[in-house]
Amino acid sequence: MDTYDYFYCDKCKAIQPLRNKPVILERQPRIPQGKTFLCEGSFVCDKCGFKRSIRCDVCQKVQPVEIEEPYMENATHEFLGADILCGYCRRIIATLYTRMPTPAA
Ligand SMILES: [Zn+2]
Ligand SMILES: [Zn+2]
Numbered sequence: 877m878d879t880y881d882y883f884y885c886d887k888c889k890a891i892q893p894l895r896n897k898p899v900i901l902e903r904q905p906r907i908p909q910g911k912t913f914l915c916e917g918s919f920v921c922d923k924c925g926f927k928r929s930i931r932c933d934v935c936q937k938v939q940p941v942e943i944e945e946p947y948m949e950n951a952t953h954e955f956l957g958a959d960i961l962c963g964y965c966r967r968i969i970a971t972l973y974t975r976m977p978t979p980a981a
Contacts, residue, residue: 877943880958880972883919887926890971896920898930904963912963914944919970928970939964946973947961 885892891951914933916938918927931938945958957972961967 877915877947877970879907879974882973882976883921883928884971885921885924885926886928887924888921891976892924893922893976894919895922895925898941906961911945912940914940919972930960930969932965932967932969933961934967935966941969942966 880897881894882891883894883897884890890969896917897919898915899947900915901912902910902914904914915930918929919929930941931937940963942961943958944961945956958972959968960970960972962969
């Protein structure tokens, strides 16, 4: 989670820098697949202040989240993204990026 400083803001409809991100409270090593963490807080857009809570809309509560990483990269291996999933129902809660993608010329 620490390596990701950008996220896809649902309000800006664009990748934006994060002003705040959830804090990892506890690692859950007993769940074998992926990396699952107990977190607290929200992803906050630095541009518009939009908050994406880590609370899962499907489960209607805060679940441990799974970080599925990295699922994409560019030719120079610079642009990495990861999905934050609900550890229970695997709904995508947020999509994170290590850096801004270079705009297409
Ligand atoms: Zn925003
Ligand atoms: Zn869920």
